[in-house]
Amino acid sequence: MKQIVVISGKGGTGKTVLSGSLAALANNKIMVDCDVDAADLHLLLHPTVKERHEFRSGQTAVIDKELCKRCGKCISVCRFGAIKDDFTVERFSCEGCVLCSHICPYGAIHMEENVAGAWFISDTSYGPFIHAKLGIAEENSGKLVAKIRQIAKEIAEKHVFGHIIIDGPPGIGCPVIASLSGVDCALIVTEPTLSGLHDAQRVMEVARHFNIPLKVVVNKYDLNPVITEKIENFCHGQSIPVVGRIPFDETVVKALVERKIIIEYARSPAGKEIRKIWDELRA
Amino acid sequence: MIISIASGKGGTGKTTVAVNFALSLKNIQLLDCDVEEPNAYLFIKPRIKEELKAYIPVPEVDEAKCNYCGKCREVCAYHAIAVLPGSEGKKGSVLIFPHLCHGCGSCSLLCPQSAIKEVNKEIGVIEIGEKDNIHFVHGCLNIGEAMSPPLTRQVKKYINPTRTVIIDAPPGTSCPVITAVKGSDFCVLVTEPTPFGLNDLILAVEVLRKLQIPFGVVINRSDIGDGKVDSYCEEENIPILMKIPFSREIAVSYSEGMPIVKKDSLYQDKFINMYLNICTIINEANSRH
Numbered sequence: 001m002k003q004i005v006v007i008s009g010k011g012g013t014g015k016t017v018l019s020g021s022l023a024a025l026a027n028n029k030i031m032v033d034c035d036v037d038a039a040d041l042h043l044l045l046h047p048t049v050k051e052r053h054e055f056r057s058g059q060t061a062v063i064d065k066e067l068c069k070r071c072g073k074c075i076s077v078c079r080f081g082a083i084k085d086d087f088t089v090e091r092f093s094c095e096g097c098v099l100c101s102h103i104c105p106y107g108a109i110h111m112e113e114n115v116a117g118a119w120f121i122s123d124t125s126y127g128p129f130i131h132a133k134l135g136i137a138e139e140n141s142g143k144l145v146a147k148i149r150q151i152a153k154e155i156a157e158k159h160v161f162g163h164i165i166i167d168g169p170p171g172i173g174c175p176v177i178a179s180l181s182g183v184d185c186a187l188i189v190t191e192p193t194l195s196g197l198h199d200a201q202r203v204m205e206v207a208r209h210f211n212i213p214l215k216v217v218v219n220k221y222d223l224n225p226v227i228t229e230k231i232e233n234f235c236h237g238q239s240i241p242v243v244g245r246i247p248f249d250e251t252v253v254k255a256l257v258e259r260k261i262i263i264e265y266a267r268s269p270a271g272k273e274i275r276k277i278w279d280e281l282r283a
Numbered sequence: 284m285i286i287s288i289a290s291g292k293g294g295t296g297k298t299t300v301a302v303n304f305a306l307s308l309k310n311i312q313l314l315d316c317d318v319e320e321p322n323a324y325l326f327i328k329p330r331i332k333e334e335l336k337a338y339i340p341v342p343e344v345d346e347a348k349c350n351y352c353g354k355c356r357e358v359c360a361y362h363a364i365a366v367l368p369g370s371e372g373k374k375g376s377v378l379i380f381p382h383l384c385h386g387c388g389s390c391s392l393l394c395p396q397s398a399i400k401e402v403n404k405e406i407g408v409i410e411i412g413e414k415d416n417i418h419f420v421h422g423c424l425n426i427g428e429a430m431s432p433p434l435t436r437q438v439k440k441y442i443n444p445t446r447t448v449i450i451d452a453p454p455g456t457s458c459p460v461i462t463a464v465k466g467s468d469f470c471v472l473v474t475e476p477t478p479f480g481l482n483d484l485i486l487a488v489e490v491l492r493k494l495q496i497p498f499g500v501v502i503n504r505s506d507i508g509d510g511k512v513d514s515y516c517e518e519e520n521i522p523i524l525m526k527i528p529f530s531r532e533i534a535v536s537y538s539e540g541m542p543i544v545k546k547d548s549l550y551q552d553k554f555i556n557m558y559l560n561i562c563t564i565i566n567e568a569n570s571r572h
Contacts, residue, residue, distance in 0.1 A: 008293075009320050010293065010294060010320055010322070011292065011293010011294040011295075011454040012292060012293045012294010012295055012454075013294055016479065037291075037454075037455035037456045037457045037460075037486075038291040038292055038293075038454065038455055038456055038482075038483040038486055040292070040478075040479040040482055040483065043478045043479060043482060059360070077388065077392065079386060079387055079388055080387075092461050092465065092493075092494065093465075095385050095387065096360055097360050097361075097385060097387030097389055098358065098360050098389065099358075099387050099388060099389040099392065099393075102358060102389065102393055103392070103393075134456065134457055136456060136486065136489040136490055136493055137456065137457070137461050137489075137490050137493050137494070138457060138458075139457055139458040141455075141457045141458075142429065169455070170293040170294075170319075170320070170453075170454050170455070171319035171320055171431075171453060171454070171455075171459070172319045172320065172424065172426065173319045173424065173428070173429055173430065173431045173459065174429035174430060176319075177427075177429050191538075192538055193537055193538035193539075194322075194325045194538065194539065194540040195298065195320075195322040195325055195537075195540075196538075198320075198322060198325060199320040199322065202319075202320060202426065205426045206426050206427060209426055209427040210427075223531075223534055223535060223538060224535060224538040224539070227538055227539075250507075253477060253507045253508055256477045256478060256479060256508070257477060257478065257508050257509045259478055
């Protein structure tokens with residue numbers, strides 16, 4: 001079984017369009033949307049949810065007004081500025097470290113577990129799909145990513161699937177690291193802009209740092225052929241294979257609006273290139 | 284006044300809006316708080332005057348004082364400490380996993396032997412510079428570092444309240460975004476008129492409502508896609524501050540790090556109008572309270 005994750009560093013370079021297409025092209029696979037902050041793949045895959053599970057993670061301090069003597073010890077030890085002057089806890093700042101609860105001389109602070117989101121096992125016309133929704137303004141997205149990847153792996157092993165296709169988040173932080181760990185290939189999709197190049201280089205370094213094999217796709221490559229060449233030269237210098245150049249194609253937006261996968265449009269130049277990319281990846 | 288620029292979905296044009304907005308106004312401080320992928324400097328090209336390393340405190344155990352009681356492991360909510368108790372004739376040991384540490388200080392404060400002190404671990408750099416009317420600050424997270432909020436908080440310590448502060452936030456809806464936009468007087472949400480843009484805009488709106496920060500929307504590439512973002516904003520009574528139509532020319536200038544206002548001065552007026560519009564919205568909100 002091969003795990004392929006699509007990441008980009010910079011947001012909006014085409015991760016979901018590409019991973020949705022790969023998921024449609026692969027036989028015998030399971031799909032995972034690891035962009036749990038702002039998940040979009042479900043908009044293309046139209047899942048029917050079979051199972052819904054609560055995601056509990058982290059905790060928040062709660063101060064008992066009756067017991068609190070307003071001594072201020074908690075405020076002085078909290079490094080996250082989460083306890084306000086009126087001795088209430090600011091939910092979004094509390095990182096659940098429990099120090100205030102340990103230090104309170106009156107036992108007035110207890111911790112409550114956060115319901116930080118939910119994850120789903122769904123069916124789609126392309127196959128099974130694991131996705132999640134992080135609660136609004138919640139943390140621990142890395143843990144939620146690790147959770148849904150674990151579930152996907154269990155299902156893939158049970159059904160002897162050939163591929164796990166993962167739609168990754170933008171950036172280089174904790175959910176990206178959780179999406180990358182242990183995959184067989186990180187497919188980096190970038191665009192020929194200075195930001196695209198800069199961000200792709202950083203995420204390539206992250207993948208290298210964790211010894212993940214890398215491949216690169218340049219999306220909308222014809223928007224700036226000079227920078228496309230720069231990206232390709234950079235990859236060449238680092239011995240990173242560039243497995244595709246997707247042209248700018250208005251059908252991509254049309255497909256998005258119709259909430260369809262681009263490879264369903266037989267004449268789309270972008271769709272054709274993505275088919276080639278898939279042939280390259282599975283070879 | 285602090286105005287942050289955010290979006291649920293990535294790549295909708297946050298940096299484009301932040302940079303062009305900053306270039307259109309006077310007495311600006313631009314903070315790039317997308318510390319995982321900071322890009323604003325590619326467009327502003329500031330002269331960097333100061334480069335400071337950013338650290339978080341992580342524990343270090345003095346094994347001469349430690350009796351391997353395990354209290355530190357027990358109080359660490361992030362499982363960043365493991366303690367192997369000693370056995371007959373064999374010393375115990377304490378293992379620290381700095382990547383899991385949030386720097387809360389529980390272990391050092393609560394150690395009965397006072398055997399733990401905190402040492403600095405580098406997580407990234409903060410660079411401070413200038414360009415014309417813009418005072419520029421950004422953070423850049425080290426590769427392999429998982430947690431961006433501590434660095435973002437340190438970048439925000441440089442906020443200069445005598446200037447109009449513009450914060451370029453990271454994408455998403457979780458802790459990195461919250462840390463960046465918290466404390467703003469207003470937030471501009473940049474989106475695009477596609478189902479992805481709308482889906483992630485709705486999530487971002489929920490975040491701002493929870494944080495009680497007033498906000499408005501900029502629709503980028505406004506003439507592609509469909510009209511559902513427009514109708515959503517109308518239903519929800521969310522002001523649309525600006526629309527930027529798709530143009531291959533804008534896309535190409537963006538790709539080369541060229542701000543729109545430098546190519547088309549009409550955009551400068553649009554950004555000034557957006558600023559005036561934001562001031563009116565903030566004033567109206569304040570007078571209601």
